[in-house]
Amino acid sequence: MSHDLVDLVFDGQCGFCTRAAYTIKRFDRKARIRLHPAQRSGVLERFDLTETDAQTAVWAFTHDRSTSGAESINLVLDVAFGTRLFTQLYTLPGIHTLQDRAYTWVADHRYLLRGTTPWCQTHPADCDLGTETASCAL
Numbered sequence: 001m002s003h004d005l006v007d008l009v010f011d012g013q014c015g016f017c018t019r020a021a022y023t024i025k026r027f028d029r030k031a032r033i034r035l036h037p038a039q040r041s042g043v044l045e046r047f048d049l050t051e052t053d054a055q056t057a058v059w060a061f062t063h064d065r066s067t068s069g070a071e072s073i074n075l076v077l078d079v080a081f082g083t084r085l086f087t088q089l090y091t092l093p094g095i096h097t098l099q100d101r102a103y104t105w106v107a108d109h110r111y112l113l114r115g116t117t118p119w120c121q122t123h124p125a126d127c128d129l130g131t132e133t134a135s136c137a138l
Helices: 015-027 051-056 069-081 085-090 095-112
Strands: 006-010 033-037 059-061 066-068
Touching: 006 015, 006 069, 015 033, 015 069, 015 095, 033 069, 059 069, 066 069, 069 085, 069 095, 085 095
Parallel strands: 006 033
Antiparallel strands: 006 059, 059 066
């Protein structure tokens, strides 16, 4: 798993999500993570996501699995750091419940959290700004 490429679908209209995506990429020294704002034309179709899927959570896709929410964050961190530590911690009793609850709170409040200029504002040609799709709290 630590050597997989990961496609990360996130909310490109969210400053917090964009900041988190940039932070994860800084740790990705081997360029294994590819960022895809949910607002990019064709992203939802490519990853077989509905707008509701994208509005609910961040998504991570490898060659053999897809994950969302807190589980996807753990997967992406493992790939970025070349480890399995985060996904192993997530499987410990009670840890996934705590992480899922924290993720849900962040997702629900992502537009109130400190971030950076959203991806779709800094890369307007990369986003279909006519869509209201919002996907995640990273």
